[in-house]
Amino acid sequence: MSRVFNFSAGPSVFPEPVLEKAAAEMLDYRGQGMSVLEMSHRSKMFTDILADTKARLRRLMAIPEDYHILFLQGGAFTQFAMVPINLMRRHRRGAYINTGSWSKKAMAEAKKIGAVSEIASSADSNFNYLPDLPDALPEPADYVHITTNNTIYGTAFSNMPAYGDTPLVGDMSSNILSQVYDVTQFGLIYAGAQKNAGPSGLTMVIIHKDLVGHAPENTPVMLDYQVHVKADSCHNTPPCYAIYLAGLVFEWLEDQGGVPAIETRNRKKAALLYDLLDSSSFFRATVAKPHRGLMNIPFLLADEALNKPFLTKAAEAGLVNLKGHRSVGGMRASIYNAMPLAGVQALVDFMKEFERTYG
Numbered sequence: 153m154s155r156v157f158n159f160s161a162g163p164s165v166f167p168e169p170v171l172e173k174a175a176a177e178m179l180d181y182r183g184q185g186m187s188v189l190e191m192s193h194r195s196k197m198f199t200d201i202l203a204d205t206k207a208r209l210r211r212l213m214a215i216p217e218d219y220h221i222l223f224l225q226g227g228a229f230t231q232f233a234m235v236p237i238n239l240m241r242r243h244r245r246g247a248y249i250n251t252g253s254w255s256k257k258a259m260a261e262a263k264k265i266g267a268v269s270e271i272a273s274s275a276d277s278n279f280n281y282l283p284d285l286p287d288a289l290p291e292p293a294d295y296v297h298i299t300t301n302n303t304i305y306g307t308a309f310s311n312m313p314a315y316g317d318t319p320l321v322g323d324m325s326s327n328i329l330s331q332v333y334d335v336t337q338f339g340l341i342y343a344g345a346q347k348n349a350g351p352s353g354l355t356m357v358i359i360h361k362d363l364v365g366h367a368p369e370n371t372p373v374m375l376d377y378q379v380h381v382k383a384d385s386c387h388n389t390p391p392c393y394a395i396y397l398a399g400l401v402f403e404w405l406e407d408q409g410g411v412p413a414i415e416t417r418n419r420k421k422a423a424l425l426y427d428l429l430d431s432s433s434f435f436r437a438t439v440a441k442p443h444r445g446l447m448n449i450p451f452l453l454a455d456e457a458l459n460k461p462f463l464t465k466a467a468e469a470g471l472v473n474l475k476g477h478r479s480v481g482g483m484r485a486s487i488y489n490a491m492p493l494a495g496v497q498a499l500v501d502f503m504k505e506f507e508r509t510y511g
């Protein structure tokens with residue numbers, strides 16, 4: 153067996169011990185004589201897995217008891233709609249910080265439900281920086297939406313804005329559990345699992361209890377947070393196996409020392425790559441220094457004609473999925489929690505060698 157270093161933006165690299173454990177438990181989950189894939193979601197076997205997975209996430213992110221944890225389906229994309237459906241109640245308006253394609257898609261969904269104020273944007277420079285945020289909201293809104301990490305452009309917010317009583321909603325799809333965030337600064341956090349937490353098909357929602365129970369009467373049941381809170385994420389058949397795998401990822405993360413420890417490692421990994429980019433005239437980072445995230449690192453080759461040979465040679469060296477998103481071009485290295493330091497070191501060594509050969 154030979155495994156590559158996978159720099160995919162998502163679905164993405166898994167911690168190897170998790171894959172091994174899932175494989176070992178595939179046919180017989182802990183003496184139950186069946187796979188997690190075969191369990192009823194109403195069985196004690198599964199409800200124990202669900203409770204354990206939730207408890208681990210609560211510990212890892214220090215989520216207070218007045219927040220509910222939901223494991224839903226439909227991806228972060230469905231949250232783009234559920235957030236306005238459930239939260240736009242008084243002002244029927246959401247305030248959005250536009251830092252890239254995912255923020256724009258969130259706004260487009262919200263506009264179908266109510267009004268949207270774009271309170272800041274970095275669209276003028278292809279989202280390669282984080283815009284200054286206003287001190288106060290220009291118009292009253294039911295919530296403020298922020299994309300904490302911009303998967304395509306590589307920018308990330310570390311400090312959250314505060315707008316009095318207006319709850320902050322965070323799309324944390326691409327950096328949940330990678331650095332310490334204070335959950336109490338948010339009213340709601342959502343994230344697709346497929347980068348730092350598990351397989352696609354699972355969406356995590358962390359929601360303050362005061363934001364639950366306000367969806368309009370005619371809301372389809374699956375789009376109403378209250379339905380999922382009441383049923384403990386089991387109103388219909390939940391993504392059982394994905395929840396189990398997320399539980400294994402959370403267990404692994406606890407073994408690594410939790411979020412503060414993984415943040416330290418993530419900072420080392422990002423610095424290793426950014427140091428090379430900043431010291432080279434052959435490669436160039438696209439994101440302004442103070443606005444760089446730890447998870448997705450876009451970079452360009454000075455000579456675009458070398459993009460193809462770079463990707464080919466990288467793949468030959470076992471470094472895969474480095475092609476940048478079409479809206480930025482060049483390369484993007486996604487280095488989520490499960491990417492080991494050795495993977496980033498291998499990439500940096502390869503880039504130095506490539507520059508020696510082609511530079």
Ligand code: PMP
Pocket residue numbers: 162226227228229230254299301302303323324325326344345
């Ligand atoms: N938000 C962000 C920041 C993302 O990176 C993505 C997916 N890459 C999404 C939302 C959409 O997530 P999903 O595919 O789970 O619907």
